[in-house]
Amino acid sequence: MTTRLLGYRPRQRHLPMLATLVLLVGAYLYGASQYTAFGSGQVVFNLFINYSWLLVVAVGMTFVILTGGIDLSVGSVVALSTVLSAELLTKHGWPAPAVIVLVLVVGAVLGTGMGALIHYLGIQPFIATLVGLFFARGLCLTISTEAPSIDNGLFTTLAQTQIPLLGDTHVSVSVVIALAVVAVAAYVLHHTRFGRTVYAVGGSEQSAVLMGLPVARTKVSVYALSGFCSALGGLLLVFYKLSGDPLSAIGTELDAIAAVVIGGTVLSGGSGYVVGTVLGVLVLGMIQTLIDFDGTLSSWWTRIAIGGLLFVFIVLQRLIARRSV
Amino acid sequence: MTGHRLFWPVTALVALLLVDLVVKPSFFKVEFRDGHLYGSLIDILRLGAPLILVGIGMTLVVATRGIDLSVGSVVAISGALACLHLSGLGDQNSVSGTLVAVGLALGLCVALGAWNGFLVSVLGIQPIIATLILMVAGRGIAQLITDGQIITITSTSFRALGSGYLLLVPVSILIALAVFAASSLLVRKSALGLLIEAVGGNPEAGRLSGVRSGRLIWLVYVFGGLCAGVAGLMVAANTSGADANHAGLWIELDAILALTIGGTRLTGGRFSLGGTVVGALLIQTLTTTVYTLGIPDTATLLVKALVVLLVCLVQSPEFRAKVRPRRATEVSA
Numbered sequence: 001m002t003t004r005l006l007g008y009r010p011r012q013r014h015l016p017m018l019a020t021l022v023l024l025v026g027a028y029l030y031g032a033s034q035y036t037a038f039g040s041g042q043v044v045f046n047l048f049i050n051y052s053w054l055l056v057v058a059v060g061m062t063f064v065i066l067t068g069g070i071d072l073s074v075g076s077v078v079a080l081s082t083v084l085s086a087e088l089l090t091k092h093g094w095p096a097p098a099v100i101v102l103v104l105v106v107g108a109v110l111g112t113g114m115g116a117l118i119h120y121l122g123i124q125p126f127i128a129t130l131v132g133l134f135f136a137r138g139l140c141l142t143i144s145t146e147a148p149s150i151d152n153g154l155f156t157t158l159a160q161t162q163i164p165l166l167g168d169t170h171v172s173v174s175v176v177i178a179l180a181v182v183a184v185a186a187y188v189l190h191h192t193r194f195g196r197t198v199y200a201v202g203g204s205e206q207s208a209v210l211m212g213l214p215v216a217r218t219k220v221s222v223y224a225l226s227g228f229c230s231a232l233g234g235l236l237l238v239f240y241k242l243s244g245d246p247l248s249a250i251g252t253e254l255d256a257i258a259a260v261v262i263g264g265t266v267l268s269g270g271s272g273y274v275v276g277t278v279l280g281v282l283v284l285g286m287i288q289t290l291i292d293f294d295g296t297l298s299s300w301w302t303r304i305a306i307g308g309l310l311f312v313f314i315v316l317q318r319l320i321a322r323r324s325v
Numbered sequence: 326m327t328g329h330r331l332f333w334p335v336t337a338l339v340a341l342l343l344v345d346l347v348v349k350p351s352f353f354k355v356e357f358r359d360g361h362l363y364g365s366l367i368d369i370l371r372l373g374a375p376l377i378l379v380g381i382g383m384t385l386v387v388a389t390r391g392i393d394l395s396v397g398s399v400v401a402i403s404g405a406l407a408c409l410h411l412s413g414l415g416d417q418n419s420v421s422g423t424l425v426a427v428g429l430a431l432g433l434c435v436a437l438g439a440w441n442g443f444l445v446s447v448l449g450i451q452p453i454i455a456t457l458i459l460m461v462a463g464r465g466i467a468q469l470i471t472d473g474q475i476i477t478i479t480s481t482s483f484r485a486l487g488s489g490y491l492l493l494v495p496v497s498i499l500i501a502l503a504v505f506a507a508s509s510l511l512v513r514k515s516a517l518g519l520l521i522e523a524v525g526g527n528p529e530a531g532r533l534s535g536v537r538s539g540r541l542i543w544l545v546y547v548f549g550g551l552c553a554g555v556a557g558l559m560v561a562a563n564t565s566g567a568d569a570n571h572a573g574l575w576i577e578l579d580a581i582l583a584l585t586i587g588g589t590r591l592t593g594g595r596f597s598l599g600g601t602v603v604g605a606l607l608i609q610t611l612t613t614t615v616y617t618l619g620i621p622d623t624a625t626l627l628v629k630a631l632v633v634l635l636v637c638l639v640q641s642p643e644f645r646a647k648v649r650p651r652r653a654t655e656v657s658a
Contacts, residue, residue, distance in 0.1 A: 258456075303464055314455075
C-alpha cells in the first residue's frame with residue numbers, strides 16, 4: 001500500500017517500523033477527525049511530555065532485547081529511583097546533584113549485577129531480571145511505604161520549566177533529555193563497535209564468540225545500560241510527578257517490552273531500531289490519549305479498550321509488514 | 326544423587342521446611358480434627374494447589390517456546406463468572422447450579438485459551454505480546470463481569486472446591502493431584518510430550534519431520550487457560566468471593582518461577598511437570614515461612630528474591646563449576 005509511494009521501496013527490515021509509523025499517523029488523523037482539540041500540535045508534544053520517562057526506559061530495553069535478552073526489572077528500578085530521590089531529598093537533605101548521581105549509579109550497578117548473573121552464572125535473563133524485579137521493589141517498600149512529595153529547588157525547576165516551540169506549543173526539559181538519550185542510543189547502535197557487537201550477539205551469540213567479539217563485556221553492558229536508563233527514566237518520572245512512590249511504575253516492564261516489539265524489534269534479538277521503539281512508545285501513548293479524549297469509559301472499559309487497541313495495532317502492523325513483502 | 330535434576334529444588338524445599346520446624350516445633354504436626362487432616366503442611370498443599378495447576382499449564386506452554394502472561398487475568402475472570410452465576414441463584418447450595426457455574430467459567434477459560442492460541446499459532450504474534458493483550462484486557466473483563474464490585478457467595482458446594490474435604494484430604498489437593506497425574510500420563514505415555522518438545526526444541530526440525538505445530542500450540546494454550554480457570558475457581562472458593570483486581574495477581578510470574586526452579590528452560594524443549602510441582606510447593610512454602618518467621622510484609626519480596634536467586638544459583642552448572650574447584654574467590658558481582 002504505502003510502500004511504493006513515489007517509486008520508493010523501503011528495505012525489508014524497515015517494514016515493521018514503517019507499518020507502525022503508518023498506524024500512528026492514521027490514529028492521529030482519526031483522533032483529529034473526532035475531536036477538534038486533538039488536531040493541535042500540543043497533543044503530539046504532550047505524548048512526549050507524558051511518556052518521556054517510558055521512552056528512556058524503552059531505549060534501554062531495546063539494547064537488551066537486541067542481544068536476545070529481556071529485562072523485567074525496569075519498572076521496579078524506576079520505582080526505586082523515585083523512592084531514593086524522595087527519601088534522600090526530603091528526609092536526609094542531600095543536595096539534588098548528589099541524589100541524581102547516586103540514583104543513576106544505583107541503577108547501573110543493579111543492571112551490572114543482573115548482567116553478571118546472566119552471563120557468568122548462566123541464569124536465564126527472564127529469571128535473573130525477575131529476581132531483580134522482586135529485589136528492587138522489595139527495597140522500595142523497605143525504604144518507604146509512603147509517597148512523599150518533593151519540593152527541592154532544582155527538581156521543581158526542572159519539572160516546571162517549559163521550553164516554548166512554534167506557535168503556543170511547548171515541551172518540558174524531560175523531553176529534551178529523552179530525545180538526547182534516543183539520539184545517543186541511535187548513534188551508539190549504528191556507529192560504534194559496541195553497537196555492532198550488540199546486533200552480532202543478538203544474531204548469533206556463538207558466531208559472535210567465534211569472531212572474537214567481546215561478548216561477555218557487551219552482554220553485561222546492555223543490562224548495565226538498561227539499569228542506567230531505568231534509573232534515568234525514574235528521575236524523569238520524579239520530574240513529572242514530583243513525588244516518590246514505592247508502588248509507581250508497576251507493569252512498566254511490559255509497557256516497555258510492548259513498545260519495543262510494536263516498534264519492530266524481534267524478541268529473539270539481532271534486528272530492530274531505536275527509532276522503532278520511539279514509535280512504539282508513541283503508539284502506547286496514542287492509545288491512552290484516544291481513551292482520555294473519549295473520557296466516557298469506566299476504569300474497566302478503559303483496560304478492555306487498551307487491550308483491544310493493542311490487538312488492533314499489533315495485528316495491522318503484522319499484516320502491513322507481511323503484505324508488502 | 327546430586328546429579329538428578331530435582332535434587333536441588335527438593336533440597337531447598339526440605340531446607341525451608343526445616344527452618345519452619347526449628348522456628349515453630351509444631352509445624353510438622355498433622356492432626357486429625359473434625360473428620361479431616363489439619364496442619365501447616367496440609368495448608369501449604371491446599372494453598373499451593375492453584376499455583377501448581379497454573380504452573381502445569383504454563384510448563385507445557387513454555388515447552389513450545391511460548392509464554393502465557395494472561396493466566397492471572399484468566400484466574401480472575403473464571404472466579405468472577407462463577408461467582409456471578411452463583412450469586413444470581415435462589416439456592417446457592419444446589420449442586421446443579423454449582424456445576425453450571427463451574428461449567429460456564431471453565432468454558433469461557435477454554436475460549437480465552439483458544440484466543441491466545443489463535444494469536445500465537447495463526448497470526449504468528451510473539452507469545453509474550455500476544456498474551457499481554459489478554460493480560461491487560463482480562464482484568465477489565467473480570468471487573469466488567471463483577472461490575473467493579475467484590476461478589477461474595479455463600480454456596481457451600483462451591484466453597485468445597487477451595488476448603489472442602491474428600492476422604493480426609495482437601496478437595497483442592499486432590500484436584501491438583503488429578504490434573505498432574507492425568508497430564509503426566511498423557512504427555513509421557515503418548516507421543517504428545519515428544520511432539521511438544523519437538524515444537525519447542527527445534528521448530529524447524531519439528532516441521533521438517535512432519536509435526537503440525539499449529540494445532541499443538543493451540544492445544545497447550547487451551548490447556549493453560551483451562552488450568553488457570555480451575556485455579557481461579559479454587560481461589561474464589563477459598564475466599565468465598567470474586568475479587569477482580571487481586572485474584573491471581575502475579576501468579577504468572579510465580580508460575581514461571583516454579584517451572585524454572587523445576588528445571589524447565591524458558592527457551593523451550595525439555596520440560597518436567599514433576600519439577601514444576603516441586604517449584605510451586607517451594608514458592609508456597611516460602612510464603613508460609615515468611616509468615617512463620619514473622620518477617621514484615623514489606624520485606625517479603627526481598628526474601629523471595631534472595632531465596633529464588635540461591636535456588637537458581639545452585640542449579641546453574643556455570644555457578645557450580647566456578648565454586649567447586651577452589652576458585653571460590655572469583656565469584657563476584
